[in-house]
Amino acid sequence: MTAVRLDGAAIARELRTGFASRVERLAAAGIRPGLSVVLVGDDAASRVYVRNKAQACESIGMRSDVHVLGADATEAQVLARIAALNGDAEIDGILVQLPLPAHIDEHAVVEAIAAGKDVDGFRRENVGALSQGRPGFVPCTPRGVVAMLDHAGVELRGLHAVVVGRSNIVGKPMAQLLTARDATVTLCHSRTVDLAAHTRRADVLVVAAGGPKMIGADMVKPGAVVIDVGIHRQADGTLCGDADYDACREVASLISPVPGGVGPMTIAMLLANTLDAAERRAVRT
Numbered sequence: 001m002t003a004v005r006l007d008g009a010a011i012a013r014e015l016r017t018g019f020a021s022r023v024e025r026l027a028a029a030g031i032r033p034g035l036s037v038v039l040v041g042d043d044a045a046s047r048v049y050v051r052n053k054a055q056a057c058e059s060i061g062m063r064s065d066v067h068v069l070g071a072d073a074t075e076a077q078v079l080a081r082i083a084a085l086n087g088d089a090e091i092d093g094i095l096v097q098l099p100l101p102a103h104i105d106e107h108a109v110v111e112a113i114a115a116g117k118d119v120d121g122f123r124r125e126n127v128g129a130l131s132q133g134r135p136g137f138v139p140c141t142p143r144g145v146v147a148m149l150d151h152a153g154v155e156l157r158g159l160h161a162v163v164v165g166r167s168n169i170v171g172k173p174m175a176q177l178l179t180a181r182d183a184t185v186t187l188c189h190s191r192t193v194d195l196a197a198h199t200r201r202a203d204v205l206v207v208a209a210g211g212p213k214m215i216g217a218d219m220v221k222p223g224a225v226v227i228d229v230g231i232h233r234q235a236d237g238t239l240c241g242d243a244d245y246d247a248c249r250e251v252a253s254l255i256s257p258v259p260g261g262v263g264p265m266t267i268a269m270l271l272a273n274t275l276d277a278a279e280r281r282a283v284r285t
């Protein structure tokens with residue numbers, strides 16, 4: 001069997017067309033959705049991510065501001081910038097690009113973002129809302145994975161989903177979203193004994209562990225859906241994921257590539273979260 005490629009870039013493009021219509025409807029009501037991205041320091045990869053996010057906003061007519069603070073900015077300066085953005089009625093979403101320099105308390109900064117503008121969904125209120133199944137912002141990457149599965153028509157109810165990785169931003173919210181969709185979920189991590197025994201039982205395997213090509217074909221159940229969240233730069237400059245794509249696609253039924261899989265879906269869901277916030281503003285005003 002050769003798997004069908006889950007083309008996240010194409011799905012994201014399709015979603016953006018719908019988002020552009022939502023932006024136009026908001027414009028008719030006098031509202032331009034706005035996202036502010038705060039970048040502290042000069043990490044090259046972070047700059048690329050921030051630029052991509054800003055371009056994605058602008059491509060559908062949303063406003064996007066990037067606030068760059070020097071690597072030596074104090075925590076108080078970062079918090080002051082967030083306070084100003086919290087108070088700006090024209091800004092619907094605030095995102096702080098992580099990681100922050102070591103001298104800044106990441107947790108304190110994330111918690112300073114107004115809950116209604118926390119489009120990354122990392123604040124306690126939003127984490128709690130997801131775990132209780134109440135409305136709130138869902139982190140963009142797991143939301144993007146579910147959107148991708150929905151687009152492919154994967155009916156999650158009753159399937160066994162295995163998530164590899166338990167980070168706060170991907171693995172844990174991923175497991176919660178899949179549970180909310182009635183999948184039976186196994187959450188694996190670095191202390192899991194015999195990882196392959198778990199992954200081989202997965203109808204849906206979501207890998208977010210950060211190990212280049214660590215999932216081989218022998219770890220995939222024939223016919224499974226494989227979603228690869230990992231992203232790594234290889235020695236030859238090309239990108240790869242946590243799954244060995246060429247090997248796994250001979251066993252899986254559907255598989256997301258890297259690049260062009262989960263990455264574009266993550267950015268699309270950032271737009272979706274910001275639009276959701278802007279539409280709530282439209283109802284309030």
Ligand code: NAP
Nearest residue numbers: 141165166167170189190208209210229230231262263266
């Ligand atoms: P993270 O915070 O480093 O967490 C990695 C998780 O994987 C941890 O829970 C760790 O277990 C687990 N793990 C590590 N090695 C393992 C192994 N050999 N077997 C089983 N579990 C293992 O990473 P993250 O932020 O979740 O990101 C994961 C990957 O996704 C990275 O490659 C990252 O670049 C990528 N990513 C991509 C996107 C996107 O939009 N495409 C977004 C976010 C992240 P412990 O908890 O026991 O340490």
